[in-house]
Amino acid sequence: MLRRQKGVLMPGVRALATPGVASVLALIAASFLLYARLLPYPPVWDDHTFVQEQPFLREPANLAMVLSPRSLRETLPVRGAARPMWLASLLIDRALAGGRFWIFRASNILWHGFAAASLLTLVWQLTRSRKTALAAAALFLCHPVNSETVALVTNRADLMAFTFCVLALCFYEEGRASPNRRALWAGSLACFAAALLSKEMAATFPLLILLGGWLFPRPVPRTSRALFLACCAALLGLYIGFRTPRSGYRLEGTMDVFSAMQSRHPQLFAPFDSQDSAARPPGSLPQIAPSLTSYYADPYVRLRTSLAVLADYGRLLLWPARLQADYAPRPPRRWLSPGPALGAMAMGLMLGAAWMLRRRQPLASFGLLWVIATL
Structure with a gap:
């Protein structure tokens, strides 16, 4: 009985440790070797607006507000309120090193290493090839196209969403062949929720589950798989309710799909937004320049x-080649x-x-x- 409880209480440990702790630590160390030169640089571009100049993010005590369940019902007075996991990570940085910006950059580099390590685990689970897993993780870690994501603290949301999404896939894959499927899939759903609360691109996770099941078939009870996908759909529905009142890309004469949904059916999203939108501080809903209207009009x-x-x-x-910031x-x-x-x-x-x-x-x-x- 005790042995069974141990397996349930620590689901996924075997999956996460299989590629080797040394490999994971090596990837994190390599991430710092690649990007350590970023540490002394001051904020640039969006980091001024979304990180350095936000009063809410200057107070580490606001971490309790971000982590409170009330933040799921009340819109926080800060840009990025739809990404509470990202906000929490920034407030932790602020608590650790005050206003020194190097800590934000160090955390970005660390998350880049975490992302590579999670990919290492997933590829090993799918292929059972250590060399293939290391090659995939090394390519992700070193590819120059990821440099913008690491260099801008604002883009940490991408790294966090990717990491949690890949971990959700890891827990799901491990659960397909494990007697502890229920606990492992619960861990997968928790990681999926964390990914959604990091950035909205994680909404593609259920599609990745379907693709993985098609390309790497394993015997899984249909009812269990259907129940897992139903839970994913329920999480997505709740996330849409949470995300919609916190949308903020608006133009002259048009707005993004979430803002449009809230304008048409405000009563649907009232449970997720108990704060009056008029009470939000200026600039919490950024306006897109009218010159960009052509992107959305047609x-x-x-x-x-x-x-x-x-x-x-x-x-x-x-x-x-020719990488650029914009x-x-x-x-x-x-x-x-x-x-x-x-x-x-x-x-x-x-x-x-x-x-x-x-x-x-x-x-x-x-x-x-x-x-x-x-x-």
Whole structure:
């Protein structure tokens, strides 16, 4: 009985330790070796607005407010209120080192190492190949395209969402073949919730579960799998309720989908936002410049722009030259413009390659489909 309880109380320990603690520590150390030169630099770009100049983030005592369940019902008076995990990490940094900015950069570097370590664990679980897992983690750790995410403290939300999302996949994969499935899948759902509260891109997690089950099939009771996916759907529904009142990208004459939903059906989101929007401090809902309205006004312009961005992202993954801090693209006016055409070709090639590799190289297929799903 005691042995069984030990296995339930510590789900996932075997999964997280299997690739080797030394490998995990080596990845974290390598992350610091790669990015240690960032430590003395002052804040730049969005870090001024979203980190350094926010009064709420200057008081470590506000950590209790962020971690309180009330923050799920009351909108916090701070930019980034929809990302409480990110806010909590910044307030912890503030408590550890006061206003010294190096601590924020050190935490970003640490989270980058955590992200690589979580990917190491997931790839090992899927392939049972230590070399493949180390290669995937090293590529993620060293790829130049991730440098912007590490360099900007504002972008720590991406690192946190990715890490928690991958850990959720790790717990799920371990649970598929474990007698402690219920405890492990509960851990997966907890990590999924943490990922959502870090950044909204984690909403693609259920799709990754379906893709992983297709490419790496294992015998799992249908009812158990259906119940897990139903729990994911319930979490997503609750998250939409939480996220919608905390949206804030608005233009002249239009607004983002969450703000539009709240404007049409405010009563649906009242349980998640007991604070009057008029009471929010100025600037808590940033306004997007009217010059960017063309990105949102026409759905076809948005689609063409997305395809152009996909083409540029593919180029950066294969040849990360000419990295820059701002990737705001010009909206293409025609379908035959180079950006949309190349993006459509890239999408077709990636889908075709994923289909062809699904049996011989399921990990490569999973990676390609992951890129498409998260875009």
